[in-house]
Every structure is written in structure tokens, then in C-alpha cells.
Amino acid sequence: MTNKMHIQLNVNGEAQEFLAEPRELLIYALRERLNITGPHVGCDTSHCGACTVTLNGKSVKSCTVFVAQANGADITTIEGIGTPDALHVLQESFREHHGLQCGFCTPGMITRAAKLLEENPTPTEEEVRFGMAGNICRCTGYQNIVKSILAAASEVNAAQEAAE
Amino acid sequence: MKDEVENREDRVANLKGMGCSRKRVEDARFTQGKGNYVDDVKLPGMLLGDFVRSPYGHARIKSIDTSAALALDGVIAVLTAEDLAPLNLHWMPTLAGDKQMVLADGKVLFQGQEVAFVVARDRYVAADAVELVEVDYEDLPVIVNPHESLQSDVVLREDLAGQTSGAHGPRKHHNHIFTWEVGDKDGTEQVMDSADVVVEQSMYYHRTHPCPLETCGSVASMDKVNGKLTVYGTFQAPHVVRTVASLLSGIEEHNIRVISPDIGGGFGNKVGVYPGYVCSIVASIVTGKPVKWVEDRMENLMSTAFARDYHMTGKISATKAGKITGLDCHVIADHGAFDACADPTKFPAGFMNICTGSYDIPVAHLTVDGVYTNKAPGGVSYRCSFRVTEAVYLIERMIEVLAIELNMDAAELRRINFIKKEQFPYTSALGWEYDSGDYHTAWDKALEAVDYAGLRAEQAERVAAFKRGETRSLMGIGLTFFTEIVGAGPVKNCDILGMGMFDSCEIRIHPTGSAIARLGTISQGQGHATTFAQILASEIGISADSITIEEGDTDTAPYGLGTYGSRSTPVAGAATAMAGRKIRAKAQMIAAYLLEVHDDDVEFDVDRFVVKGAPERFKTMTEIAYAAYNQAIPGLEPGLEAVSYYDPPNMTYPFGAYVCVMDIDVDTGVPDIRKFYALDDCGTRINPMIIEGQIHGGLTEALAVALGQEIAYDDMGNVKTGTLMDFFLPTAWEVPNYETDHTVTPSPHHPIGAKGVGESPHVGGVPCFSNAVQDAFRAFGNRHTNMPHDHWRIWKTANDLGLHG
Numbered sequence: 001m002t003n004k005m006h007i008q009l010n011v012n013g014e015a016q017e018f019l020a021e022p023r024e025l026l027i028y029a030l031r032e033r034l035n036i037t038g039p040h041v042g043c044d045t046s047h048c049g050a051c052t053v054t055l056n057g058k059s060v061k062s063c064t065v066f067v068a069q070a071n072g073a074d075i076t077t078i079e080g081i082g083t084p085d086a087l088h089v090l091q092e093s094f095r096e097h098h099g100l101q102c103g104f105c106t107p108g109m110i111t112r113a114a115k116l117l118e119e120n121p122t123p124t125e126e127e128v129r130f131g132m133a134g135n136i137c138r139c140t141g142y143q144n145i146v147k148s149i150l151a152a153a154s155e156v157n158a159a160q161e162a163a164e
Numbered sequence: 165m166k167d168e169v170e171n172r173e174d175r176v177a178n179l180k181g182m183g184c185s186r187k188r189v190e191d192a193r194f195t196q197g198k199g200n201y202v203d204d205v206k207l208p209g210m211l212l213g214d215f216v217r218s219p220y221g222h223a224r225i226k227s228i229d230t231s232a233a234l235a236l237d238g239v240i241a242v243l244t245a246e247d248l249a250p251l252n253l254h255w256m257p258t259l260a261g262d263k264q265m266v267l268a269d270g271k272v273l274f275q276g277q278e279v280a281f282v283v284a285r286d287r288y289v290a291a292d293a294v295e296l297v298e299v300d301y302e303d304l305p306v307i308v309n310p311h312e313s314l315q316s317d318v319v320l321r322e323d324l325a326g327q328t329s330g331a332h333g334p335r336k337h338h339n340h341i342f343t344w345e346v347g348d349k350d351g352t353e354q355v356m357d358s359a360d361v362v363v364e365q366s367m368y369y370h371r372t373h374p375c376p377l378e379t380c381g382s383v384a385s386m387d388k389v390n391g392k393l394t395v396y397g398t399f400q401a402p403h404v405v406r407t408v409a410s411l412l413s414g415i416e417e418h419n420i421r422v423i424s425p426d427i428g429g430g431f432g433n434k435v436g437v438y439p440g441y442v443c444s445i446v447a448s449i450v451t452g453k454p455v456k457w458v459e460d461r462m463e464n465l466m467s468t469a470f471a472r473d474y475h476m477t478g479k480i481s482a483t484k485a486g487k488i489t490g491l492d493c494h495v496i497a498d499h500g501a502f503d504a505c506a507d508p509t510k511f512p513a514g515f516m517n518i519c520t521g522s523y524d525i526p527v528a529h530l531t532v533d534g535v536y537t538n539k540a541p542g543g544v545s546y547r548c549s550f551r552v553t554e555a556v557y558l559i560e561r562m563i564e565v566l567a568i569e570l571n572m573d574a575a576e577l578r579r580i581n582f583i584k585k586e587q588f589p590y591t592s593a594l595g596w597e598y599d600s601g602d603y604h605t606a607w608d609k610a611l612e613a614v615d616y617a618g619l620r621a622e623q624a625e626r627v628a629a630f631k632r633g634e635t636r637s638l639m640g641i642g643l644t645f646f647t648e649i650v651g652a653g654p655v656k657n658c659d660i661l662g663m664g665m666f667d668s669c670e671i672r673i674h675p676t677g678s679a680i681a682r683l684g685t686i687s688q689g690q691g692h693a694t695t696f697a698q699i700l701a702s703e704i705g706i707s708a709d710s711i712t713i714e715e716g717d718t719d720t721a722p723y724g725l726g727t728y729g730s731r732s733t734p735v736a737g738a739a740t741a742m743a744g745r746k747i748r749a750k751a752q753m754i755a756a757y758l759l760e761v762h763d764d765d766v767e768f769d770v771d772r773f774v775v776k777g778a779p780e781r782f783k784t785m786t787e788i789a790y791a792a793y794n795q796a797i798p799g800l801e802p803g804l805e806a807v808s809y810y811d812p813p814n815m816t817y818p819f820g821a822y823v824c825v826m827d828i829d830v831d832t833g834v835p836d837i838r839k840f841y842a843l844d845d846c847g848t849r850i851n852p853m854i855i856e857g858q859i860h861g862g863l864t865e866a867l868a869v870a871l872g873q874e875i876a877y878d879d880m881g882n883v884k885t886g887t888l889m890d891f892f893l894p895t896a897w898e899v900p901n902y903e904t905d906h907t908v909t910p911s912p913h914h915p916i917g918a919k920g921v922g923e924s925p926h927v928g929g930v931p932c933f934s935n936a937v938q939d940a941f942r943a944f945g946n947r948h949t950n951m952p953h954d955h956w957r958i959w960k961t962a963n964d965l966g967l968h969g
Contacts, residue, residue: 021288028287037204038197040428042377043461047888050377078197087195095191098857102689103194104377104428110195133897136888138377138429139689141860142896 007071011036012080022068026060027051029067030077038078038107042136049135052108053077059115061134078107081114089152090114099148101139109135113149123153175770180709181702182916185853188694190687199426202381205396207454210383211240213444214290215463216280216297218272221306221538221881222320225268225279229298233282236296238289240451243281243443245269247450255323256412256442259435259660260512261331262341262503263323264541266439271304273320273501274540275881276466281443283455306881310475310498310535313339320501320536331503332512332534341503341534346517347594352529355490359481363569367561368950369554371473371498371539371875373465374546375893376688378428380468381458382441384448392419393448397441399424399716400434401726402686404660406718408437409445424716430688431865432544435506435728436469462886469506469542470875473498474554478519478562486572488581491525491593493558495532497543503534505543506728507550508658508665514550515649517594521559522603522647522819523581528593538881547865547926549650549729556646560931561948564643564938568947573620574939575611578645579604589912596649598817599911599919601845606907607645610821610843613905616641619825627943636831642824642936646928650920651734651816660725666811667736668722669743671700673804675793677786678710681743684724685736686716690922691854692732696740698850699916703744704751705771705785722807730818730920733850734911739810741915746806750792754804755783757797816911816919820844822928824936830967833959835871835937842928843905847919856904859925863902866929868894870937872954892954941965 004019011034018033030036030053039062042050046061053062054076082088090110093099100106109132116123116131123131128149129142137145180186193199230242245267248254255263268279280297284290307313307320319325319338328335332342356362382397393415399405402422410417427434440457447455459468475496481489497513499505507514513532520528545551563581567574582603583590590598619641626639655664668684681700685692692715697708715721724736748768755773756763759781766773773788775781783791791797792804825839842859849855872892876884885891910917930951937953938946944965949957962968 024288031203032206032286035206036197040201040378041203041460042379042428043888045461045887045889048377048461048893078195082196084192084196091195094195095187098188098853100191100194101691101857101861102377102429103190103199103426104201106194106199107197129896133895136377136893136895138375138431138865138893139861140857141862141864141902142899143860143901144857146896 011075020067024067026062026065026067026070050105050108052112059112093148093152097144097148099145105137179701182698182850188691201426203458205383210454211283212287212290213455213457214282214294215278216294218277221275222304223301224271226300233293233296236293238285239293241283258504260503260505264502266442278439283447306538308877310496313535313537339536342512344513344532347529349529351527352490352492356481360484362481364479365565366477369472369474372873373470373875374431374433376429379459379464382444383456384444385454386448394421396423398434400430400728403723422718424686427688432546465886466883469544471546476558478558480562486577488525491528493530497534499534499543500539500541502541504541516551516555518649519555519558520592522645524583548923553927556927557931560644600909602909606821614823614841638828638940640826640936640940642932644822644928644932647819648924649815650730652729655811665725666809667724668809669739670722670807671743673789677789680712682714682721683736685727685732695850699740700744704747730923733918733920734816738915739808743806743808751788754788758783813913818846818919818924820928822932824932826936828940830962833955837900841903845907845909846921847910848917858922862925863929866926870930870933872952874952
């Protein structure tokens, strides 16, 4: 298995280029080659969502995407979602509403929630619960995660209404 | 230095001390992907380790051929038991006084057991090499049932052949580990013989797994030049790991540094010492390079510590009026292939003897028999203090079964048997001294909050409608009143590997009035950096925002026994308060000197010492800290530091009252949780927001265990639930919203009255969910069915009761 492919990715707005075996998983390319350690490995079978990233505008579980499949893609991880000086509203909201405990699921959770709110800016509680069902949290029981996401949506919508 | 805030109310708010819902300081890094978990640790030249594991539940190893693996480009080493034997590291001691193979020594005893350890330049080469290791097995008869094991001629642990006694006394059979007996056998028998009513019920508390989202792992780095070994790992008890590593390796303890970085949930899974940790250390010593081992999810579920697997039989006696007169309990405890429970040494079945629960039961008796089988080792406490969930499940099911026998309301049966407020401190029939409680108040509050009478009326109507054929849905009302026993524990009776279960806190106040405190515990999501700073803020008058809390580095933190069994707040929290009081005592002397009055003439007020009767004359803690380092004070050393090692005089006994209301579709077996009300009393509340978060989480793990989560084996010893496809972890879709409530009954012996809360919701939640399912079928003759109540099993209960026509 020594045949390597030339891989180009755009990760969080930065161009990345490297040689990799086609069987290499995207999560390991991100974590071990590019030192982007926000996305985590929780299950290897795409159940837990700790590895969630946005790939070409869609939420994907990067533990079940080969880096070869991602060749040429635009990828956003938690590291590309906000900066220390300008946090994403969800990053603020998860802290405000105690939407995290051990923090291991949090990067995937917020990455997914950000995409969910893009897809549906005014979700109901049921829509949030359904839309987040691909991300497992072992600590919070989800109640405060759901609260954080709904609060973030309200905040964004209120700000938009005020602007209009 | 901050501007002085003069208004007293503002000063209190500025402190962010105990009782406020302070936002967590941990969250900034976690929400931005900047947590530092073991798998994020990357050291120069680091190699990756991976295990060859047994596909068999029980087999003899005839040969291991590593040559093809070693020939693969990028493979550095392949370790087998033969390589570890000269170092005497092919076996290791367990926390339960047994020993466990690090790598298979002649035979394998469970599927997934570690057989060889491959070390390679990256994870892909390591995985390829694992496939190239040729192991020749000869399969042996497999035993997965502990009852069968005790009858079988097959000797599972040949290494123990002929040993009629183990770490916990006599062994009755070659597959028997120990018998633990507590209480008054004859007295209980006598009471049962003459009782109005005696009910016996067997129940199986199934095997499950803590399954934190982050699996277990370690990175070991042996620096041969300086003779120092550094080990990063998922350790709930880093100091214990250092001591064990020293004893095993012969490296002096001062040359070992153990670091628990951020931990992605523990729930008991990360208390024990695993072969992977040992192998990464040995591999680093052998190769001279850092070696990382991180298990995948399947390895986690198959090999690192499981929980429960208790086959319990309860026998309870009562008067016709429902007053309980005695309890007898016997347990067959399946410990798997090695006894790797993580209990205090003197308690081989943990605190199972809290099984008299919240009730004033005059006489009781308990025996537990530990048994070997061809299953993974462990027996850890998954989100509960040692075996407390098993104990509470037993008594809360026995109460329900007794209520059925007496044709009584189960809420009323509980009420008439509760230990009364005035009986505390209360000594139970099985020897525990409950510190404080007010069960009747909590129970009444809970029943009123849910309109219990209304619920029962609705349920009766539903049963009638079901019988008339108007609905296919039944309604279950689950009740639970639990008492936890946490905060292990007093050194006089609690130790692990001989080390007393105290804990510690060391505080340094900096000259400008901020501080750092280090503790012997380690957070796995509980928010220690937030809450311990709150305790200190209230004790020493420095804002929590100006206090750094640090844990998990054995080179800097004082020795402690770690975080599990809800012990951090009861033990390390107490140490924190006591160390804070030492700081305050010295600060008082400094303040008195600066104010030119006698020590007794100043008093502490929020963030300062004031002259009694002259509140305008004061010194703030900031001023005092500065003076401690910059002013020569006669009779006082410079500096402002303190350390406390706290040996708790007793355990703490949090309690709670839970009610679950569930609608069950009789034809699909699908439960719909309509309401879950949880009232918790954890004594003094440090941070209500964090307490509530702990309760949501613990209840959800309880929901998982009660309604579907299990580690199941087939008769060949194959693990049937090795991935998250089969092992149930609830998602946001399955989990309800919880209503939380509280009463406050402080612990009388704890410096701040706090009792610990992280595990209460799990302990109370499991029987509450289970009781709800079983209660739905009570009107149709159900007495008891075993967990997990997944859809199929609920459907089968309905079917067995003839409800499918």
C-alpha cells in the first residue's frame, strides 16, 4: 500500500497539499498531518459525530471519508468557525447555557449545529433534536445542547430583525 | 490589581463564590477545538502501538509468529508475553488484589484479550502489521454464565490452580473468586421465618459499559538520558498510576511523571490500569521513542472495564401493614476473566451493603460471590459509587415487588419505611452511618410536584380503556427514592492498593492577590476548574476569576486518589476548604498587624478583614497578599501558601426522589417518556448550573442502561455489542427534557456541607426508568422483568402477559 495520491484540500480557508495513501481517512489527515485536532475520533463507525466537519457545504463524519474522496474539497472544522476575538454565536451560546461538559463531542456538535442553523435558521426544538441526532454526547443529556442551539438561533434572528 | 468594589452586595457578586451559577472557565478551549486530549498529544519521533487481540473467548496459544509483521517496512517492534516475561511485566496486579495478563501468557480468556503489541511508525503500518502476526490457537470450552462456571470442571484460571484462598478469603471452586458476607444471617433468617409476608425475587442487572466518548489511551516517553519516564493518559487517578508504574517497572517514583490531560468523559472506565498503558510504557523503554496507544471503540467495548453483571436475589419480609422487617440478598457477581474491579480494598463488592437503601430495616444480611467467566475483566462503577447502582436497583425493585404482594401503593410503602429525619446520623443494619437526610420532606415535595394522585387516577382510567379495547397504550409511573454513599473515603476503612483514600489541595496566593490551587483529583467534564475556584473564593475572599485550578500533573499536584465515586467534592472539596481556612488564618494575622490591632479584633468579611465595630478600617485580601510577600511581619514567615490532606471522617449520603411517567405502545414495545422529575439533595450546592448539568447527564446514562444498553455475549464468548451500531447510546432524539428540583440537607461532617452529585442521577435514574416500564404492566400481572427494557423486551413482556390477543 505505498501508492500515494496527490491531495489538495482547502481547510478553514487555507490551501493544503500533501501525498497520502488513498485509504487514509480524512479525520487522520486533518488531525495527524495538518494538526487540526478539534475534530475527534469517538467511534470509527460514523455513529458518534465527534469527527463532524463541513465538506463542500454539507456536514460529514470525517472518520468515514477517505482523504481521496475529499480531494479538492472545501472543508471547515471547528477551528474555522470562530476566532478567540470573534466567537461564533454557538460558541458563546454553548458556554452560556452549559451545553458542554467534557468537551470531547463539542467541536463536532458545534460544527454540525452551525450547519443546521444555516439550513434552517428558525428550527423548532423537535427539528433541533432530529437535526442533531447524528452527534452523540455522553455528558449533558442534550437538554442544554438543544437549549444552546435554540438560544443561538433566537439571538441571530433577533439581531437580524433589529437590523431590518 | 482590580478597582475596589465597595458595596457589599457587589463585593459578594464579584467573588463568584459558592452558590452562584458561574459560567465554566473550561469552555473557551473546548468550544474552540483547543482541548488537549491524549490523542492530541504528539511528541517528536512518536511511534504508534496497536494490539493483536484474541478472536476466541477461551483458547490455548500454541504459537505466535511475528516474523512477517516484523519484516514489514515501518514496523519497529512486536511484543509478546515472552518479551515481557524477563521484565516480569507479562502479568500485572489488578486494583482488586488479583493479577491480569498484560499480554496473553499461554492462553486467552476472553474475546478481545491482548495477545501481542505492534509498534510502528504510523497507525496504518501498525494496523497492517497486526494482520500479519500469526497466532495458532487451540480453542477451549467457553463459559459465559457464572452459574455454569461454578459447576464446571473447566478451569479458567490455571495460574490459580490449587489456590484455595484469594485476596478476599477462601475460594469455594476453581472458578470462584471470593465470598463477601455482611450482616446478621441468623437474625435475618429468624425474622423471615416469623414474618407476615416474605417476597423473594431474582433479578439480573446486566453487563454494560461506561463508554465515554473518548476511548482509553496513553503516550509514554522514556527519556533514557535523564532516566525520566513521562506518561500522558486517560487516567481518573494519575497519582495511583504513577505509584503502580513505579512498583511494576522499578523506576523510582520521582522519575515518573504522569499527566492526565483533558479527559473526554470517564464514568469509571478510566480508573483501572490497562495492558495498553503498560505496553506503551514498555515499548517506549524498548525503542527509546515516545509510543502512543489509543484504543478504538470496538476495543474499548470489548476489553476495557465493563460495569455491573450482577445476578441478584433479594428476599424481603414485612408486616401486613407494610413495615419492612428484614432483607436478605445474595449476588453472583460475574467479574470476567480477571478480577479487575476498582473498589476500595476491603470492599470486594464495593458498597453493595448500602442495599437497605433509604429504609429503616432492622436486620439484614448480604452475601456476594465473585466468579470468573470468559468475559472481559472489570466491574467498575459506571457513573456510581462502588456498586451502589446495583444496591439501589435491588432495593427499589424489592419495594415494588413487595407493594404488589401487599397490594399497596408503592409510594406509600416507601413513606412508611423511610428512615426518619430525627434518626440521623443513622446506622444501617449492614453497618453504614448515614450522615444526614430528610426523606419524608423530599418525597412529599416530589409527589406533590408531579400530582401523584392525579397520575394514578389517569393510569387507572388508561387500564380501563385498554381493557375496553379503546387504546393500545399503557401508562407506567416509575418511582425511586435513593440514598447514595459517596466520598470514599475514610482512610481507616478505605484504601486502594494500600493507599488511603484521602485527597488534597495546595494553594499559593500570588503577591498581587490572585492564586493557583492544585488538587489530587482530575476533572473529566465535571468542571472542577470552575467549582473548586468557587469554594476557594468563598473561603479566602479572592474572586474565583483570579484563581487558577490545576489538576492531573503528578509533578506539580499534591498526592490524591483521583476522581470517581463522586469523591471529588466530598474529599478534595473538603481539602480545598481546609487549605483555604489555613490561608485565611494567616491572612487574619497579617491584617491585624497591618491594622495595628489584636488578631481577635479583626473579622473576615467577603473579601477582606475588618476591625470589629469599625467597618471603615479594613485590609482587603489583595492588600494582605501583597503584604505577605513585601513586608517583614514579626513572628510570621513571608509568603501565603497552604496545603491540606483531608481524611474524611465519614462518607457522605446524597439522596433523591425521582418520578418517571411513560406511555408504552403495547404493540411495538416503544416507550415514550412523557415526564421525568428529579429531586436531588446533595447538601450544600456549589454551582447550581453545573449540578443541573450533571443530573441531566446522569439521567441520560441511566435511560441508556435501563432501556437498551448492554454488553452481550453469545455462548461462544463472542461480543455481540462491539460497536455503537449495537451498543445503545441515546441521541438527542430519544432523550426527554428533565425537570430538576432540590432540597438542601447539608452534610454535618463536611467543612462546607457538600455531598457530591455527579452519580446520584444515574443511581436513582436506572431503577426509576425500569420501575416505570414494569409499573405499566402491573395491572396485568407483571411482577419483574429484567433490564435492559429495549423495544423487543418490552414487546415480549406484553406478549408474555397475553396482551397481544
